[in-house]
Amino acid sequence: MVKVTEAPEMYTGEGYGLTRLEKIVGLARANSIWPLPFATSCCGIEFMATMGATYDLGRFGAERLSFSPRQADLLMVMGTISKKMGPVLKQVYIQMAEPKWVIAVGACASSGGIFDTYSVLQGIDKVIPVDVYVPGCPPPPEAILDGIIKIQELIKTESFRRRESEEYQKLLTSYGIE
Amino acid sequence: MSDKVENGLIESLLKEQFGDAIRSVEESYGMLDIVVKREKIIEIITWLRDSSLLSFNFLTSLCGMHFPDNKGEELGVVYHMHSFANNKRIRLHILFSISDPVVPTVTGLYRTANWMERETFDFFGIKFTGHPDLRRILNMEDMQYHPLLKQYPLEDGTRTDKEDKYFGR
Amino acid sequence: METEVVNSQLIDYAAIFVQFVVAAGFVLTTIYFAQKIGPKHKSVKKFESFECGLDSIGNARLPFSVKYFLVAILFVLFDVEVIFFYPWAVNFRELGESGFVKMLAFIAPLLLGYFYIIKKGALKWE
Numbered sequence A: 001m002v003k004v005t006e007a008p009e010m011y012t013g014e015g016y017g018l019t020r021l022e023k024i025v026g027l028a029r030a031n032s033i034w035p036l037p038f039a040t041s042c043c044g045i046e047f048m049a050t051m052g053a054t055y056d057l058g059r060f061g062a063e064r065l066s067f068s069p070r071q072a073d074l075l076m077v078m079g080t081i082s083k084k085m086g087p088v089l090k091q092v093y094i095q096m097a098e099p100k101w102v103i104a105v106g107a108c109a110s111s112g113g114i115f116d117t118y119s120v121l122q123g124i125d126k127v128i129p130v131d132v133y134v135p136g137c138p139p140p141p142e143a144i145l146d147g148i149i150k151i152q153e154l155i156k157t158e159s160f161r162r163r164e165s166e167e168y169q170k171l172l173t174s175y176g177i178e
Numbered sequence B: 001m002s003d004k005v006e007n008g009l010i011e012s013l014l015k016e017q018f019g020d021a022i023r024s025v026e027e028s029y030g031m032l033d034i035v036v037k038r039e040k041i042i043e044i045i046t047w048l049r050d051s052s053l054l055s056f057n058f059l060t061s062l063c064g065m066h067f068p069d070n071k072g073e074e075l076g077v078v079y080h081m082h083s084f085a086n087n088k089r090i091r092l093h094i095l096f097s098i099s100d101p102v103v104p105t106v107t108g109l110y111r112t113a114n115w116m117e118r119e120t121f122d123f124f125g126i127k128f129t130g131h132p133d134l135r136r137i138l139n140m141e142d143m144q145y146h147p148l149l150k151q152y153p154l155e156d157g158t159r160t161d162k163e164d165k166y167f168g169r
Numbered sequence C: 001m002e003t004e005v006v007n008s009q010l011i012d013y014a015a016i017f018v019q020f021v022v023a024a025g026f027v028l029t030t031i032y033f034a035q036k037i038g039p040k041h042k043s044v045k046k047f048e049s050f051e052c053g054l055d056s057i058g059n060a061r062l063p064f065s066v067k068y069f070l071v072a073i074l075f076v077l078f079d080v081e082v083i084f085f086y087p088w089a090v091n092f093r094e095l096g097e098s099g100f101v102k103m104l105a106f107i108a109p110l111l112l113g114y115f116y117i118i119k120k121g122a123l124k125w126e
Helices: A021-030 A042-051 A086-094 A107-111 A141-156 A166-174 B007-021 B038-050 B113-124 C010-037 C067-090 C092-120
Strands: A011-013 A016-018 A035-039 A074-078 A101-105 A132-134 B022-028 B031-036 B058-066 B075-083 B088-096 B102-104 B127-129
Touching: A021 A141, A035 A042, A035 A086, A042 A074, A042 A101, A042 A141, A074 A086, A101 A107, A101 A141, A107 A132, A132 A141, B007 B022, B007 B031, B007 B038, B007 B088, B031 B038, B038 B075, B038 B088, B038 B102, B058 B113, B088 B102, B113 B127, C067 C092
Parallel strands: A035 A074, A074 A101, A101 A132, B031 B088, B102 B127
Antiparallel strands: A011 A016, B022 B031, B058 B075, B075 B088
């Protein structure tokens, strides 16, 4: 019997288990993330290594990548985003289906990195809300996997009503995303 | 071509044809570095391109320069040209004042100059008369200044969390 | 040696029917509840056509060349003809001479049509 993932805390008995729906849905969502690799620079190459056989992102369920935001849950921004690219990134984020998460991989996506210049966006959190930051220049694949695991923890513990809560709405309006 | 086209030959042919429009000639890295007058640049490039002996049929690159210490001739444009038949490269410079940043366009001679001149305009503010579509290409359209001029800093002006003293400024 | 004939009634296949209902039911239930209790967000920008983050210009509905349609429709026609050849090929010996003549009678008008297509240049790409 192959153990695929940890079961959530359940009240078990003979042939049944009792748990909250949020936990089951969280488990399902966390173990089948469909990422959108928004790979711009060197961190994109590290991501390619992460998807390869040695570090295998597929074993976390994130095997199916898509470049269409309509079919993705996780926007992985990997690489330097210039100021001209900012609105494009924002539009891609807006067009993703709910629920969606964002991971900023690398120093350039987190804060502009070494490129403190007139043309580089100093961190994608200037245009979209970010859930997890993975520092590094570039981060090794293990660090990217660590970031994905943190995203999985966030997904498992997310409540159903988080996206309708006032705090979240305020966050979105602060970015100008209605 | 039995006789190879040499730098000396190019220099002498140019001086013969254009006389004092050629301001100075140097050689570096095996390539001729020629400073010419801005008014004659189109004629010179056309002649270099159409000459059957020299046939500089390829414009490799075109970019701007800014030397704020050269009073009266701060801005400049460099044209890198390449002759496939003779395997020869050449650099043409024109220099002009920052108060008059206007240069005639070579888009009519080489289509590739279209985007290169847009880049030069974007970063140095040099206007090319006769260009079909002169607007910013790499920076945001609403940028108010021309970034690569030496008076503007490299760093992003909107950062609030960087302490200048840690970065030697 | 007589082979035994087992009388199978419809009731024996009830298990398959139940399995089908469970599978379809699971799919429909999850889709329905995902839409009901899943997070929703409506906005104008979100519903615009996806064009890699840029603003889409113009309409996608343009007239296109007829050559694509011609190739596809003629392929379908002759493919159906080929489908009729397969059982003939399997039973070729049993059908013998008379079968051959009848098949020729079937092919002849289609062959005529094929020559017409070639002459008219319907399959010319440019």
